[in-house]
Amino acid sequence: MPRTTDSPAVPGSSRLPTLTGMRFIAAALVFLHHGIWVNVFADGDVVSFYHDLFINAGHVGVSFFFLLSGFVLTWSARKKDTFGRYLRRRLVKLYPNHVVTFVAALLLIATSTQLYQAIPNLFMVQSWFPVYDLLFSVNPPSWSLACEALFYLAFPLLLRWANRIPVVKLWWWAVGVIAAVIGAAVFAQTVLTGGPAMPDGQPVGLYQFWFVYALPPVRALDFFLGILLARIVINGKWIRVGILPATLLFVACYALAGQLPYVYGLNAATIIPIALLVPAAAVADINGRRTGLQGRFAIWLGEISYAFYLVHAIVLIWCRAQLGNPQGWSTPAGLALLLAGMVLSALVAWALYALVERPAMRRWSKPRADRARAGAATQTTTTTAPEAKAAMDPEPGELAATR
Secondary structure, eight states, X not given: OOOOTTSOXXXXXXXXXXXXXXXXXXXXXXHHHHTTTTOOBOOHHHHHHHHHHHTTHHHHHHHHHHHHHXXXXXXXXXXXXXXXXXXXXHHHHHHHHHHHHHHHHHHHTOTTOOHHHHHHHHTTOGGGSOOHHHHTOSSXXXXXXXXXXXXXXXXXXXXXXXXXXXXXXXHHHHHHHHHHHHHHHHHHHHTOOOSOBOTTOOSSBXXXXXXXXXXXHHHHHHHHHHHHHHHHHHTTOOOSOOHHHHHHHHHHHHHHHTTSOHHHHTTGGGHHHHHHHHHHHHHHHHTTOOOSOOSHHHHHHHHTHHHHHHHHHHHHHHHHHHHOOTTOBOHHHHHHHHHHHHHHXXXXXXXXXXIIIHHHXXXXXXXXXXXXXXXXXXXXXXXXXXXXXXXXXXXXXXXTSOO
């Protein structure tokens, strides 16, 4: 029987396939944003239109991923988990893909990287420093991994904190965190007005951009908001906002972001609809409603989305360099090239997912003793017992968790 939004949900009782499908949409938005870097259009009006349309797309995708991380990790948290086992799973999920794409980027697009750039990037701490050449060094999208690393380390403490908040006050806390996200943008816009400009021509100061968009403790607000929203859903306190109203609000706020000072488009302008979309999708899955993102292909795209996120800039930059023709192409040809770049990125991501990410998760995400017990369980005739099923099944969040 479908569960209503007024009823408590059992954490981990659903795989939340719609959230998995949404992951690739967010990754595709980041891809389209980075298409600005490798402009393939010869028509100046098309270049301007593409820029205005997708300048905030990448910001939205990253915000979605950060909030989703907090939501799904809370949804799939194991009561008897130890910090070591939890952190092991998270690092195995995060690091192997990062190392492979780090090396690929050094070989293909970042051949002049200096040691002061490479070492912080490899160890995922580059986002702690307001230095442009360091922040976007080696594989540019990997800056967000420094934020994810902090999130993972802080999650047990943040979850314990969130669990102590009375259920009747969860919404007040969520509203407070949203206010803090907006407040960070206001602070950057009004106080952090000095310092160098962004070298790539974005209409925002480097310190403003870094503080609002890249500084891990500030971006932890998105992550903690995801934790609070998961607690709201788990406790049956979700308001009856569906995916369609949340999507319409998102479109309106995204359009508004383009009219506001640039710093607000980095996160503040769209944080409310994103905060509505993620729980609305989760509740739709819990209640058994069709969303159009629960099919096998959508889930597959979601599963490769982390790999896609890490490989797409390498594919875009390297392929653009091989194509030459700096003046660009006609609009149809440019669109075809972008589509080809997305398809090629997805194929490379599939290879990375199949050859690195999944094998690493299977090999190292659990201690050897746990893997042995799980293997023994598959050889018994009682594999339908709850304890055997729990040993064999992946963590509910593994297929829909952090990007």
